[in-house]
Structures are given as C-alpha cells and as structure tokens.
Amino acid sequence: MRRCWIVPSLLRVDDVSVSFGAHRALSDVELSAERGHVTGLIGPNGAGKSTLFDVIGGLRRPSSGSVFLDGEDITRLGPAQRAKRGMARTFQGLELFGRLSVRDNLLVAAELRHSGRDAANMVDGVIERVQLGAYVDRLADSLPTGVGRQVEVARALTTKPDLILLDEPAAGQDADETERFAQILRSVAQDGVAVLLVEHDMELVMGVCDEVHVLDLGTIIMSGPPETVRQNTAVLDAYLGTA
Ligand SMILES: Nc1ncnc2c1ncn2[C@@H]1O[C@H](COP(=O)(O)OP(=O)(O)OP(=O)(O)O)[C@@H](O)[C@H]1O
Incomplete structure (x- = not known):
C-alpha cells in the first residue's frame, strides 16, 4: 500500500481575529507559510498587516483563533519562546x-x-x-x-531561523539594492527557511514571492501565486492601481 504523508505548513494561522474595543482589526484570518517559500502579505494602509505580524510574533494575543509553528500550538507563547523555536522578525x-x-x-x-x-x-x-x-x-x-x-x-x-518575518524590509532601498535583496530572499528560502514578507514594493513582492495573501479591512480577500493575484481585478483596482 502506498502511504501518503501530508507535511504540515511550518506556520499556520487558524481563524485569527483581533479586536481593539469595538474595532475589528482582523476577522477570521487563515494563512500559512511553507519552508522553502517566500510568502507575501500585502494590503493597503490599515488593512491589519502589522497586527497580524504581532499575533504571529507573539506581541499580541488574538481575541480568538490559533497560531501553529511546525504543528505546535504557540498561540500562548511570548516572543522569546517563539524565538527559541526558530522564529525571527524584523520591524518597520x-x-x-x-x-x-x-x-x-x-x-x-x-x-x-x-x-x-x-x-x-x-x-x-x-x-x-x-x-x-x-x-x-x-x-x-x-x-x-x-x-x-x-x-x-x-x-x-x-x-x-526556520521562519523569518520581514516587515517592509525594502523601504529605503534603491532599485539596485532591492534587486540584490530579492536574490538574497530567494537564496534564504532555498535553504529551507519560510520567509513571510510584508511589503509595499509590488515589484519585489510579485518578483520574489511563491504565493501572496491579500488583506483588506482585516480579511484575507485572496491568496494565490503572484501571477493570479496580479490578474485579479479587485486586487488590481484596490492595491496595485494598475487596472
Ligand atoms: N493599538 C491599537 N489600538 C486601536 N486600533 C489599532 C491599534 N493598532 C492598530 N489599530 C487599527 O487596526 C487596523 C489595522 O492596523 P495595522 O497597523 O495592523 O494595519 P497595517 O496594514 O499594518 O497598516 P500599515 O500598512 O499602515 O502599516 C487599523 O484600523 C488601525 O487603526
């Protein structure tokens, strides 16, 4: 009999919601990041990207939902405990x-x-x-x-790290630096690291990511490979401004 193994995602965000008082900043967010992939998280200002990074990094507890790292529920662990388990992060x-x-x-x-x-x-x-x-x-x-x-x-x-969270790493880089940086991200991923990238530089995101999640008003409105995201009219209209 042939066995079929399902390898769990290194990072899995499961049904995460965050409220600030009456304001719901994240609603039932589902997202994953795989070893060997660069995963993009895009969306306009105020969409909830930093809030989601804070939940993944352990700086903010979600109102509901869970975060798993390599199959382990880490929702209640702080940043230092997550770092010990192989998570690293840069900030804006x-x-x-x-x-x-x-x-x-x-x-x-x-x-x-x-x-x-x-x-x-x-x-x-x-x-x-x-x-x-x-x-x-x-x-x-x-x-x-x-x-x-x-x-x-x-x-x-x-x-x-096994998982690296990068919050707008290309801000302030010129075109040559960004191109070189894209190659570095690819080589890091090729070593088996899961890279999760929040970035406003769409050329970098579309050029370097294996898959992209689009966040709008706290909800993931689309997930898929860059070429699919790039062609989605709603995404083009709202985020890329190129429709
Ligand atoms: N500490 C807080 N208290 C109340 N509201 C907050 C708090 N932090 C964020 N928000 C609100 O939650 C929503 C999501 O904010 P967040 O900073 O996560 O968005 P973002 O996508 O990272 O934006 P940007 O691209 O500008 O960094 C926004 O409406 C913001 O005003």
Missing part, C-alpha cells in the same frame, strides 16, 4: 544598536544561539550571504536606511 522601524558596529550587532544576535567561535563563524557566513562586507565596521547609526534594513535581516538570519 530600524531596531539596530546604533552605537555598535554592523558586526557587533550581528554578534549580539548570534550569541543568543551559538557560543564563541561558532557565533563568529555564523556572523561571517551571514555577512557574506547578505553582501555586507563593505559595512562590517561601520556604526549602525551611520548607515543609509536601505543598508540598515539589510543589516536587520542579516541579524535575524544569524539566529538561524
């Missing part, structure tokens, strides 16, 4: 230690999961991968915004 605002060098910013994160020479080796590998060699000794607060965002992604990678 730069959260680097401004008076530390790029290398030391990465070392601080690497030492959370590795010690001594292993941490240093991990940092060297990530610096090479994210192509930050020219900046290693620069103080973080002297960096252009676009490079700072790349350092944030690099810092998240030094924890060797």
